[in-house]
Amino acid sequence: MVRGIGDDCAVLKVAPGHQLLVTTDLCIEDFHFRRTWHPPASVGHRCLVRGLSDIAAMGGEPLACFLSLGLPSRLSQKWVDGFLRGFELLARRFAVPLAGGDVSAAPAITADIVVAGQIPSGEAVLRSGARPGDRIYVTGELGGSAAVLQRLYAGKRVTPSRSDCHFYPLPRLEAGRWLRRRGLATAMIDVSDGLSVDLAHICQESRVGASINAQDIPVAKRANLELALHGGDDYELLFTAPAKAKLPATAGGVKLTAIGTIVDHARYAGQVGHVGQKDYLSAIRILGQNGQERILAPRGWQHFTKKR
Amino acid sequence: MVRGIGDDCAVLKVAPGHQLLVTTDLCIEDFHFRRTWHPPASVGHRCLVRGLSDIAAMGGEPLACFLSLGLPSRLSQKWVDGFLRGFELLARRFAVPLAGGDVSAAPAITADIVVAGQIPSGEAVLRSGARPGDRIYVTGELGGSAAVLQRLYAGKRVTPSRSDCHFYPLPRLEAGRWLRRRGLATAMIDVSDGLSVDLAHICQESRVGASINAQDIPVAKRANLELALHGGDDYELLFTAPAKAKLPATAGGVKLTAIGTIVDHARYAGQVGHVGQKDYLSAIRILGQNGQERILAPRGWQHFTKKR
Numbered sequence: 270m271v272r273g274i275g276d277d278c279a280v281l282k283v284a285p286g287h288q289l290l291v292t293t294d295l296c297i298e299d300f301h302f303r304r305t306w307h308p309p310a311s312v313g314h315r316c317l318v319r320g321l322s323d324i325a326a327m328g329g330e331p332l333a334c335f336l337s338l339g340l341p342s343r344l345s346q347k348w349v350d351g352f353l354r355g356f357e358l359l360a361r362r363f364a365v366p367l368a369g370g371d372v373s374a375a376p377a378i379t380a381d382i383v384v385a386g387q388i389p390s391g392e393a394v395l396r397s398g399a400r401p402g403d404r405i406y407v408t409g410e411l412g413g414s415a416a417v418l419q420r421l422y423a424g425k426r427v428t429p430s431r432s433d434c435h436f437y438p439l440p441r442l443e444a445g446r447w448l449r450r451r452g453l454a455t456a457m458i459d460v461s462d463g464l465s466v467d468l469a470h471i472c473q474e475s476r477v478g479a480s481i482n483a484q485d486i487p488v489a490k491r492a493n494l495e496l497a498l499h500g501g502d503d504y505e506l507l508f509t510a511p512a513k514a515k516l517p518a519t520a521g522g523v524k525l526t527a528i529g530t531i532v533d534h535a536r537y538a539g540q541v542g543h544v545g546q547k548d549y550l551s552a553i554r555i556l557g558q559n560g561q562e563r564i565l566a567p568r569g570w571q572h573f574t575k576k577r
Numbered sequence: 578m579v580r581g582i583g584d585d586c587a588v589l590k591v592a593p594g595h596q597l598l599v600t601t602d603l604c605i606e607d608f609h610f611r612r613t614w615h616p617p618a619s620v621g622h623r624c625l626v627r628g629l630s631d632i633a634a635m636g637g638e639p640l641a642c643f644l645s646l647g648l649p650s651r652l653s654q655k656w657v658d659g660f661l662r663g664f665e666l667l668a669r670r671f672a673v674p675l676a677g678g679d680v681s682a683a684p685a686i687t688a689d690i691v692v693a694g695q696i697p698s699g700e701a702v703l704r705s706g707a708r709p710g711d712r713i714y715v716t717g718e719l720g721g722s723a724a725v726l727q728r729l730y731a732g733k734r735v736t737p738s739r740s741d742c743h744f745y746p747l748p749r750l751e752a753g754r755w756l757r758r759r760g761l762a763t764a765m766i767d768v769s770d771g772l773s774v775d776l777a778h779i780c781q782e783s784r785v786g787a788s789i790n791a792q793d794i795p796v797a798k799r800a801n802l803e804l805a806l807h808g809g810d811d812y813e814l815l816f817t818a819p820a821k822a823k824l825p826a827t828a829g830g831v832k833l834t835a836i837g838t839i840v841d842h843a844r845y846a847g848q849v850g851h852v853g854q855k856d857y858l859s860a861i862r863i864l865g866q867n868g869q870e871r872i873l874a875p876r877g878w879q880h881f882t883k884k885r
Contacts, residue, residue: 271596272703275782277634277766278598278694280701283591288579290586291599293691295645295681326585337603337645337689371689373603381645381679381689383601386586393588395580458585474583 270333270366279368281333283387290386290393292323298378306421308429309348310355311436312380317359319461320384321440322504326459327386328394328449331442333368334360335383339375352380363442394449394508399456399475403509403531406516408444408523410434411464412492415500434489438504443521445506453516457508463501468553469567471509472534478552481529481565498555499568578641578674587676589641591695598694598701600631606686614729616737617656618663619744620688625667627769628692629748630812634767635694636702636757639750641676642668643691647683660688671750702757702816707764707783711817711839714824716752716831719772720800723808742797746812751829753814761824765816771809776861777875779817780842786860789837789873806863807876 271280283289296316298304307315317334324331336356340349360367365384417435420427429436441459448454456475458467464486472479488497505523509531510516516525534552553565580588591597604624606612615623625642632639644664648657668675673692725743728735737744749767756762764783766775772794780787796805813831817839818824824833842860861873 272701276701276704277631278600278637278701280635280696281597281599282698283597285593289589289591289597289693291589291641291643291677291691291693292586293643293645293677293679293689295647295679295683295687295689297647297681297683297687299684300682323585327588329586333599335599335601335691337601339603339605339687369599369601371601371603373605374608375603375605375685375687376607377684379603379605379647379683379687381601381603383599383643383691385597385599385693388588390590393580393584393586396584 270368273366273368279333279335281368281385286390287387288390288393290324290327290329290388291383292320293381293383294319294323296380296382307436309351311429313352313355314359314437316380316382317356318438318440318504320382321363321365321442322459322461324384324386325440325442325445326457326506327388328392328445328454328457329386329388330446331363331365331384331386333385334365335368336370337381338370338372339379340372341376341378342374344378363440392449394454394457396456396458396471396474399471399477399509399531401477401531401533402512403455404512404527405468405479405481405507405509405529405531406525406527407460407487407505407507408441408520408525409505410487410489411460411503411505412497412500413489414438414502415496416489416492419496435502438502440504441506441521441523444523447520448508453510453514454508455510457506460503460505460507461501463499463568464507465498465553465565466567467507471507472552476534478532478534479529480532480554480556482556483558485526485528487524487526498565578676581674581676587641587643589676589693594698595695596698596701598632598635598637598696599691600628601689601691602627604688604690615744617659619737621660621663622667622745624688624690625664626746626748626812628690629671629673629750630767630769632692632694633748633750633753634765634814635696636700636753636762636765637694637696638754639671639673639692639694641693642673643676644678645689646678647681647687649684649686650682652686671748700757702762702765704764704766704779704782707779707785707817707839709785709839709841710820711763712820712835713776713787713789713815713817713837713839714833714835715768715772715795715813715815716749716828716833717813718795718797719768719811719813720805720808721797722746722810723804724797724800727804743810746810748812749814749829749831752831755828756816761818761822762816763818765814768811768813768815769809771807772815773806773861773873774875775815779815780860784842786840786842787837788840788862788864790864791866793834793836795832795834806873
């Protein structure tokens with residue numbers, strides 16, 4: 270970083286031969302977190318992890334982060350300090366300097382996270398590179414975050430430990446970079462909205478279909494298949510790799526699991542009876558534990574609502 | 578732009594030999610604009626101008642913008658369309674593509690604007706380069722935006738024309754780049770918080786004092802000296818240049834006016850009787866129209882409040 274906080278703009282170096290990555294994510298009280306459920310450090314951590322996870326999903330390296338913070342006037346300094354502590358702990362763990370941002374009064378806690386990163390030119394792993402025959406993989410386990418959320422909604426007490434996948438999820442930066450460097454991933458996305466939605470994004474952008482096996486999906490402890498398919502906020506990586514690629518059991522310290530295969534989109538298009546965009550959105554099939562294949566409709570992460 | 582909306586990150590090219598600039602600014606309903614005062618196109622325009630103006634103040638060139646938008650569920654589509662139209666018109670005028678962002682539900686209209694730009698390496702005009710003896714300049718005229726705001730607060734009807742400096746201010750990108758290319762500006766900032774505050778930022782970062790002449794300040798039509806000194810939201814450039822530099826009457830189509838001189842900070846430090854940061858914040862003197870010199874305390878832009 271050439272120049273951080275204290276000028277009109279931050280000034281950053283992007284390494285020669287590299288392209289710039291930029292991602293932004295809004296976190297708003299009662300929509301992305303609840304003050305009664307999430308300790309301030311978890312809110313700060315979860316805010317930053319969303320940006321870092323997007324960099325991971327391109328196979329990139331984070332350079333700096335920026336935080337725009339809207340704060341209600343009645344909010345305690347203790348809450349803000351806790352938020353910043355959670356944010357900074359994660360930023361330091363991945364050596365990402367806070368290079369700027371903005372602060373304003375606001376009716377509800379609002380945090381917009383921006384992460385800038387870099388990637389060797391032309392090597393960003395896009396959502397659009399999946400080809401029929403590619404195998405589909407995920408890192409880690411799915412549904413764990415949604416399982417915690419389900420318990421919170423049910424009014425159960427949940428102690429937010431530092432290792433909890435809902436309160437303190439980790440971005441898969443090392444795994445994403447490893448896959449990109451080896452040229453193994455043809456398409457990649459992070460599982461922030463839920464597997465069914467995020468796989469639909471890959472299908473849509475790559476103009477392909479997908480066939481996955483229920484019994485192969487790595488379901489987190491305390492979760493179930495439903496939560497693993499549709500729960501969001503996991504921040505694992507979902508990627509595709511050529512069928513003949515030899516993938517190891519782990520990458521960057523996290524487990525890799527093959528869960529299915531990319532198929533020609535035309536194979537499903539007629540069956541779901543839709544045209545245009547809706548074709549792609551319905552182009553996922555899942556082979557159930559009962560041996561029956563069914564269409565997997567994308568149905569993922571819903572923002573928290575006060576009504577629930 | 579290599580890849581815009583539709584992936585986990587935008588992928589951008591920064592030209593070889595250039596550094597990256599990044600700025601973020603939050604706009605929140607009732608704090609930065611009012612729906613009853615500002616047409617949606619003006620809100621969208623004003624949101625983007627804040628980011629572009631920061632790029633101008635470094636002497637940089639905008640590459641792409643990102644918009645995170647929080648929208649109340651009851652907000653009309655018409656309002657959102659108007660906002661985006663105002664935003665896009667300005668973006669197109671300065672050829673800045675919208676490369677990404679985020680959308681969320683929110684209790685109040687929230688827009689966080691991020692602009693990424695580039696600048697030849699080492700050429701960013703910082704706030705910290707002013708030296709005793711440098712002359713102080715501003716582009717255009719000051720106080721015009723605050724004069725409109727004053728009329729709005731007084732309950733007067735104001736028709737928001739497309740050329741109005743409050744509703745549709747323009748970023749001084751061309752002037753900023755021109756000054757940077759000629760190597761004329763030693764320090765620069767945009768007048769977003771008000772001249773007294775923004776000049777104090779230059780003094781603080783450059784560890785200098787400043788002496789300005791009231792009668793030289795270019796006061797906008799319908800404004801007065803008080804508004805020109807302390808009103809914010811002008812988006813003109815405030816910069817310093819060596820005394821021997823020959824500046825033209827205009828740059829990038831806007832008038833340049835010399836308003837004072839940078840002085841050794843020590844000359845004032847004793848007089849204001851403060852130590853540390855407060856020294857710098859009080860290190861501005863203004864020679865009044867009455868021939869008397871007084872300390873100019875920084876007092877600028879206040880967020881709108883519902884109470885007012």
